[in-house]
Amino acid sequence: MIRRNLLKLPLVAALLAGTAGLAMAQDGEKKVIGVSIPSATHGFMGGLNWHAQETIKRLGTTYPNLEFVLTTAGDASKQVNDIEDMVAARNIDALVVLPFESEPLTAPVKSVKDAGKFVTVVDRGLSEEGIEDLYVAGDNTAFGRVAGEYFRNHLESGKKIVILRGIPTTLDNERVEAFEKALDGSGIEILDKQHGNWNRDDAFTVMQDYLSKYPEIDAVWAADDDMALGVLEAISAAGRQDKMWVIGGAGMKDIVKRIMEKDPQLPVNVTYPPALISSAIEMTALHFTSNAPMTGRFIIGSELITPENAQRFYFPDSPF
16 A cells, blocks of 8 residues: 655655666657546636646656646546547556546446556545556545544534535545544534535535525535635625634635634635645656556545644645
């Protein structure tokens, strides 16, 4: 099992650079790596798209015998078609895929693996275990647990909360299950949990529904910073800003700045870096350019962002 901190990856790549260059010099065969990710429909995915493009540009220069094919999809059916085209038209040797949804992508990705290709799955796992060679993700269990522990430690028994879930995926299940487990025995009441699909507009609509149904809400777990912004807009429109606080997730720079400024509506956040796609692409490239083993699970930890440590997580020039 591979378990590293994301910040160590550039060091790993640097240490392997000499070996990689030798390997490519001895083997002139071009390898094609397909990268299939969702479109930049919200902030986190916008950051992830940016990191994917920058990583591909850099690795294409470093390893001239590697070719990359990048596609983005706004829904699961287009992503399936993109992957099928990569295999049929580009004869890819490896696939790096962040599934739009788990269930619809499982069989197509399994077909790629059955065809003898190296498969890296990122972030949102497939609905069947053991298909991929490499899995790269944030620590979704910790993501939910860290948030849940904050709620448990800062709300009294009997307080009422609502949850906004993401797109139906294995990672969303892991997050919510860990969050709820952290609340076991706390006496905190979960009034409702609905899918906001990691989308600001969807979250606004869900939160409007919550606000109309529940006259008393003490806190909101939005579980994503884009959803948190939609939630805050709905709360503001209802004039209930002083009634509840909100926790999102992923470390959006605008959210982190408000935490630094000690905004009472946004007391903390939980990290989940969009740069994890860079780890996935780099490690897949190393599979072809070095003798280093690149199979297993690469899990990036989640940390609580507070006013005391927020400066460490604030990157004003970041796209997210």
